[in-house]
Amino acid sequence: MSEEKPDWAKSMADPPFVIRQFTPDLKQKVLQYAGESHRKRFSTMKAVCVALVTASLVIGLLHLTEHALPYRVAPQGEASGGPTTRNAYYEQGRVLFTLYPEPNAEAGKIAGYMIHFEEPLETFIGKTLTLQAVHRLAGVKETVSSEIITKPSAGYPGLDRYTTHFALPLEGMWELHVLLDDQPYGNVQLFMRAPSWDVTPEFQSGSYMMRGVEKKIGFIDAGFIAGQPQKYMWHFWGNEDLLNGPFEVKAVKQGTDNIINVYSSNQVSSANALAGELNGADRNVVTSMKLPEAGRWRLLPYVKGRLLDTIVVEVLK
Known part of the structure; x- marks a missing residue:
């Protein structure tokens, strides 16, 4: 038996409005408004997200352009300040490497280079990749790099960022030839800016003054008289990979591109031509050198076929 509610309770059962607030019509309007509001919020959020993603992509692209490559890619000829050069090699309409x-690479100074190879790693793995530079006017040829490819570039599936560094002895235009197992693969061009012909200053190491590049290479300068041989003690700074091998000195006179041989260790018995520490340097060697004519000369010291730097001297009559 249900207990009958009093009159006041019955009156409280109905809402205190003449018309119920949440009518079907109002319900539909609320749902419609909620849907529109949701769509507006979603559209707004979508627009914001698209803008953020677009901005991120643009910033990322700019970052990639500026930082993913070791140097900014300038229009041909701009970076060197010289004539137009060709820095990409094409075969049958497709680029093989770039x-x-x-920028501003200078003759006689070591500079860095990156090559982006397009073909897959299988093209190169287990093969010897050699870089040879040939001066277009003088015909001078330098093997600047040679190694067996055993792995891809760090962080890439192929040779996307093959890096090397080297110096070339003469200013002007060079052709850089890429060889795989001594077979031509392609070639590009380099332009070397003219170096300074000011006499290289001296620096002190130990108890001696040396002419050269401090903490890199130098010799105790006894002076040069044209046509007269003289002994010179060379000093070197660096690790074994850099300094183990035959040692030779070449030279070029100001105003010419004729490179002459000045000194060379025995190529057979001088796998380690340089002696040990001396006068604050890591290695040393005594040489006899003679320059044939008076004037400014640029000495070109090589270890294991690699140009270390250059030293300008004045030769007296």
Whole structure:
């Protein structure tokens, strides 16, 4: 038996409005408003997200352009300040590789280079990749790099960022030839800016003054008289990979591109031509050198076929 509710309770059962607030019509309007509001919020959020993603992509692309490559890719000829050069090699309409040189590379100074190879790693793995530079006017040939490819570029599936560094002895235009197992693969061009012909200053190491590049290479300068041989003690700074091998000195006179041989260790017995520590340097060697004519000369010291730097001297009559 249900207990009958009092009159006041019955009156409280109905809402205190003449018309119920949440009518079917109002319900539909609320749902419609909620849907529109949701869509507006979603559209707003979508627009914001698209804008953020777009901005991120643009910033990322700019970051990639500026930082993913070691140097900014300038229009041909701009980076070197010289004539137009060809820094990409094409075969049958497709690019095989592109060279990215360090801007303003100067003859006689070591500069960095990155090559982006397009073909897959299988093309190169287990093969010897050699870089040979040939001066277009003088015909001078330099093997600047040679190694067996055993792995891809760090963080890439192929040779996307093959890096190397080297110096070339003469200013002007060079052709850089890429060889795989001594077979031609392609070639690009490099332009070397003219170096300074000011006499290289001296620096002190130990108890001696040396002419050269401090903490890199130098010799105790006894002076040069044209046509007269003289002994010179060379000093070197660096690790074994850099300094183990035959040692030779070449030279070029100001105003010419004729490179002459000045000194060479025995190529057979001089696998380690340089002696040990001396006068604050890591290695040393005594040489006899003679320059044939008076004037400014640039000495070109090589270890294991690699140009270390250059030293300008004055030769007296």
